Amino acid sequence: MSVIIKKASVADIEILQQTGRQTFAETFSESNDEAQMKKYLEESFATEKIHSELSNPDSHFFIAWEEGHPVGYLKLNSGAAQTELQDGAALEIERIYVKKSHQGKKIGQLLYAKALDVAHELQKSYLWLGVWEENHKALSFYRKNGFYEFEKHIFRLGDNEQTDLMMKKNLE
Template sequence: MVYRDATADDAKAIAEFCARTFVDTFGHLYPPEDLSAYLAAKYSEAMQREEIADPSIRYRLALNGDAIAGYCMMGDLDMEVDDTRALELHRLYVDAHIKGAGVAAALMDDCLAWARAKGAEQLYLSVWEENHRAQAFYKRYGFEHVGEHKFMVGNTADRDFIWRLTL
């Protein structure tokens, strides 16, 4: 596995990977029109290109050969918490066939090192209330459940838990 930062040339592959892993993980939860609207808004190639170009966002890729096997996206805090010295782990996804192989852990370790190097004192993330596997993973890193918020997928509102780690 090779780990590196994303470039604009990766935008199409990232968009495809993001959409596929989101659908694989959560697609069964949503009406098709809500899922389609969400994917178009969040995971288009243009959106990935824009996020990669944003200096406040870091995309880190795990590559198995030329194929994306996992990624994480970090950046400024978007959620409604009052914490000026914090960053947010926006996404961390790994291909289903390699879950448990250490890729998520390597990406998380990189995220934590990056956040510390940026001077963050806290790292936040949100996770769907029923994603127990992800919650167990975050607990192993010392994240604590500190709140909740609505996560919108089209017109569907999910309850996500807000987790925080003191760095």
């Protein structure tokens, strides 16, 4: 398997939408109401929203490609693009999404390595992210990579409130 990580551009909107919707649904559909999930996917991956995020110089998207097919993607935020902390010393990993068919093939690790590279390039002191408290697979992945829990916050999926664990990794 040869996976290539490439920076995404506005030309990749449809790929990001399709990959984002598919991976989010694969991961969270079983635990959530179908109507709420549909609404969340439509809003979160709307063309205007993705276009705006791609156009923001503080947001960075990367797509993992295997033999010409997108198999996952990474979204990073710095500065005011961060969803919460907005600390100039930090880089947020907003999304590491890998298609279910490609999980367990180290693609998440490759995307995470790209996040580390960007953090070093931008001279950030730490990485942070939010993970749903019930997403044990992701929590295990981040703990294995040196992240620790420092806070909690509420993530809204439609009318449903869920608890995300805020995790961070110092880079010094």
